[in-house]
Amino acid sequence: MTGEFAFIEALRALARDPAARGLRDDAAVLPFGGELLVLTHDTMVAGHHFLPTQDPADVAWRLVATNISDLAAKGAQPVGVLLSYQLTGDEARFLEGLHQALAHYNVPLLGGDTVASSGAQVLGLTALGRASHRPVPARDGAHVGDGIYLSGPVGGAMMGFEALQAGSQDEALTLPYRRPQAHLAQGIALAPHVSAMMDVSDGLLLDAARLGKASGVTMALDSTAVPLAAPESRRADALRWGDDYQLLFTASGPLPVPAFRIGTVMAGDDPVLLDGAVPEGNLGYMH
Amino acid sequence: MTGEFAFIEALRALARDPAARGLRDDAAVLPFGGELLVLTHDTMVAGHHFLPTQDPADVAWRLVATNISDLAAKGAQPVGVLLSYQLTGDEARFLEGLHQALAHYNVPLLGGDTVASSGAQVLGLTALGRASHRPVPARDGAHVGDGIYLSGPVGGAMMGFEALQAGSQDEALTLPYRRPQAHLAQGIALAPHVSAMMDVSDGLLLDAARLGKASGVTMALDSTAVPLAAPESRRADALRWGDDYQLLFTASGPLPVPAFRIGTVMAGDDPVLLDGAVPEGNLGYMH
Numbered sequence: 001m002t003g004e005f006a007f008i009e010a011l012r013a014l015a016r017d018p019a020a021r022g023l024r025d026d027a028a029v030l031p032f033g034g035e036l037l038v039l040t041h042d043t044m045v046a047g048h049h050f051l052p053t054q055d056p057a058d059v060a061w062r063l064v065a066t067n068i069s070d071l072a073a074k075g076a077q078p079v080g081v082l083l084s085y086q087l088t089g090d091e092a093r094f095l096e097g098l099h100q101a102l103a104h105y106n107v108p109l110l111g112g113d114t115v116a117s118s119g120a121q122v123l124g125l126t127a128l129g130r131a132s133h134r135p136v137p138a139r140d141g142a143h144v145g146d147g148i149y150l151s152g153p154v155g156g157a158m159m160g161f162e163a164l165q166a167g168s169q170d171e172a173l174t175l176p177y178r179r180p181q182a183h184l185a186q187g188i189a190l191a192p193h194v195s196a197m198m199d200v201s202d203g204l205l206l207d208a209a210r211l212g213k214a215s216g217v218t219m220a221l222d223s224t225a226v227p228l229a230a231p232e233s234r235r236a237d238a239l240r241w242g243d244d245y246q247l248l249f250t251a252s253g254p255l256p257v258p259a260f261r262i263g264t265v266m267a268g269d270d271p272v273l274l275d276g277a278v279p280e281g282n283l284g285y286m287h
Numbered sequence: 288m289t290g291e292f293a294f295i296e297a298l299r300a301l302a303r304d305p306a307a308r309g310l311r312d313d314a315a316v317l318p319f320g321g322e323l324l325v326l327t328h329d330t331m332v333a334g335h336h337f338l339p340t341q342d343p344a345d346v347a348w349r350l351v352a353t354n355i356s357d358l359a360a361k362g363a364q365p366v367g368v369l370l371s372y373q374l375t376g377d378e379a380r381f382l383e384g385l386h387q388a389l390a391h392y393n394v395p396l397l398g399g400d401t402v403a404s405s406g407a408q409v410l411g412l413t414a415l416g417r418a419s420h421r422p423v424p425a426r427d428g429a430h431v432g433d434g435i436y437l438s439g440p441v442g443g444a445m446m447g448f449e450a451l452q453a454g455s456q457d458e459a460l461t462l463p464y465r466r467p468q469a470h471l472a473q474g475i476a477l478a479p480h481v482s483a484m485m486d487v488s489d490g491l492l493l494d495a496a497r498l499g500k501a502s503g504v505t506m507a508l509d510s511t512a513v514p515l516a517a518p519e520s521r522r523a524d525a526l527r528w529g530d531d532y533q534l535l536f537t538a539s540g541p542l543p544v545p546a547f548r549i550g551t552v553m554a555g556d557d558p559v560l561l562d563g564a565v566p567e568g569n570l571g572y573m574h
Contacts, residue, residue: 010382011370011396028397030367032417033320041369041413043400080317082328083298084371084411095297109298110315113330119406124371126328126413130319 026198027070027129029136036131038076042066043084046121051164056088057097058178059123064101066201067127069182069245073199074136075191076129078105078184083112084124105184132188137197137249142215146195146250148263151183154204154246155230155238176229180245187247189256197249202242203284205272211248212271219272221263239274242285313485314357314416316423323418325363329353330371333408338451343375344384345465346410351388353488354414356469356532360486361423362478363416365392365471370399371411392471419475424484424536429502433482433537435550438470441491441533442517442525463516467532474534476543484536489529490571492559498535499558506559508550526561529572 027040042063046052050059064081071078081102085094102109107127135141142148160177168174183199190197196215200207204226212219223235230238250265270278314327329350333339337346351368358365368389372381389396394414422428429435447464455461470486477484483502487494491513499506510522517525537552557565 010378011372011385011399011401026398028367028369030397030415032324032366033322035320037319037324037415039367039369039397039413039415041371041399041411043371043373043402043411045373045402045405047405048403079319080315080326082315082326082413084328084330085298086330086332086409091297098298110317110326111313112298112328113411114298115330115332115409116335118332118334118409122373122402122405122409124328124330124400124411126369128317128324128326 026139027074029074029131036134036136038071038074038129038131038136039126040067040070041124041126042070043122043124052120054164055097055178056094057100060094060097061101061179063123063125064098064105065180065182066245067125068105068107068184069180069199069201071127071129072182072184072187073197073247074129075132075188076136077132077188078107078127078129080108080110080128082110082126085112085114086121086123087114087117088121089117105182133191137191137194139196139198139211139214142196142211142217142219142250142265143252144217144265144267146252146265147261148208148219148221148265149249149251149255149259150200150204150226150262151186151247151259153227153229154200154244155228155234155241157243158234158238158241159230161243177243180243182245183247186257190247190249193253193255194249194251197247200242200244200246200248203240204248205239205274205279206284207248209272209283218266218268218270219263220266220276221272221274223275225260225262227260240282240284313426314361316361316418323421323423325358325361325416325418325423326413327354327357328411328413329357330409330411339407341451342384342465343381344387347381347384348388348466350410350412351385351392352467352469353532354412355392355394355471356467356486356488358414358416359469359471359474360484360534361416362419362475363423364419364475365394365414365416367395367397367415369397369413372399372401373408373410374401374404375408376404392469420478424478424481426483426485426498426501429483429498429504429506429537429552430539431504431552431554433539433552434548435495435506435508435552436536436538436542436546437487437491437513437549438473438534438546440514440516441487441531442515442521442528444530445521445525445528446517448530464530467530469532470534473544477534477536480540480542481536481538484534487529487531487533487535490527491535492526492561492566493571494535496559496570505553505555505557506550507553507563508559508561510562512547512549514547527569527571
């Protein structure tokens with residue numbers, strides 16, 4: 001939405017703190033008590049960010065995992081979350097999924113707010129983390145000549161979403177969409193070794209373009225090198241689908257964890273190139 | 288709502304951190320680095336927490352001020368906010384009010400999220416502060432014999448809300464509701480001198496009962512001692528109306544700032560007494 005981006009720009013102008021990273025694009029980093037606090041907030045609206053028919057336990061998981069993934073991309077250890085929850089009248093499944101996700105990431109629920117129901121459910125989560133390495137990985141540090149890496153395959157969430165939307169009961173197939181994983185341990189391990197890092201939430205090509213733009217470089221990707229969790233026939237779609245929450249990063253030296261090299265950082269004006277050309281169509285999911 | 292409180296209890300059980308203060312009831316306190324981080328999140332829904340016809344600039348102000356007030360009650364200096372904003376298509380007035388409030392409290396917008404519109408607008412704000420004094424004032428510290436104090440009059444927001452609802456163009460009359468003040472300087476000055484403190488957001492009697500219950504004492508209030516910003520004929524209502532965000536606190540010694548003594552902490556099973564009796568009717572606004 002055009003208006004949305006103008007608003008975000010206006011909000012950014014309001015963000016007078018130099019550590020501010022802007023709204024939604026990236027987690028904020030705030031010096032506090034001799035350490036660095038990493039902060040992120042995601043809001044999800046039924047019908048926009050999740051299917052209104054989805055199991056609320058999966059929605060709760062997703063809400064937690066997407067925020068923890070933002071911390072992972074900063075190499076930050078979660079220290080707590082605050083929940084904004086709009087009541088539905090039957091909160092049992094949401095609570096179960098919330099409990100599972102908080103236990104999985106070992107993060108406490110510190111507080112939040114509950115409000116009355118009104119139309120499409122709106123959920124919000126603020127996650128706080130402690131940076132494990134300085135400088136905190138950001139999007140603007142990629143250097144020409146760095147390798148471009150992905151922590152794992154993309155496309156699994158797309159396949160899962162499509163199956164879920166079609167009413168599939170195949171839990172293994174829908175799992176990658178229903179229960180995305182935040183790659184927390186990898187993010188923390190990688191933080192000292194990367195020149196730039198982010199999580200892929202809106203599509204590999206779109207997020208690579210954002211990283212390229214922030215760094216003032218060209219992210220030259222080799223499409224066939226991108227690992228897929230989808231049929232080969234869906235490769236073009238999988239490169240444009242978000243929700244897999246893999247870590248996308250650039251680095252020049254050896255890596256402490258396995259990752260897939262998918263390209264090379266080059267000099268140039270195009271933030272992303274795919275097999276040497278500007279990618280066709282939408283690059284990803286514009287919320 | 289019955290279901291709401293069950294949910295909050297369930298969420299509290301999930302909040303495994305001992306510093307957790309529960310959802311909405313109180314700000315959370317989290318040791319971070321060598322300092323104490325104070326955290327709060329308020330969610331507001333159009334039609335529930337503000338009039339859908341209100342100037343969005345006033346709504347933005349209110350969203351900021353209510354959260355800053357939660358920090359004030361902890362004696363915490365704001366360090367930043369994260370905004371969750373549901374787009375309406377015309378964000379200019381909201382942005383103006385947001386800018387005014389952030390400038391007024393000198394607090395940076397660190398980040399957040401914007402989402403598409405869907406029905407009643409839902410807004411959320413997470414505010415972070417730095418505790419200025421240890422222990423951080425809480426609700427559970429009132430001692431028998433302490434004086435009970437209020438930082439200023441109640442009832443102004445009630446009068447303003449009623450005028451606004453009636454379509455009044457009298458800006459001075461509606462101001463206390465439209466632009467509530469968080470008593471930040473007072474909260475920070477008071478923090479070393481209080482045994483318990485909170486802000487009055489849901490009504491003086493209800494919030495006094497919460498403080499009394501948390502401390503295991505009786506808050507014995509003298510109704511005529513409560514300063515009013517409303518006609519005397521509305522005293523009973525003003526004691527039950529929220530949105531004035533005065534600080535309610537207990538203390539035994541001299542105070543560094545002016546305040547109104549409105550009662551005495553006593554031993555007893557009733558969390559609040561008004562002129563020696565259990566108050567009649569609703570104690571306040573149950574969201």
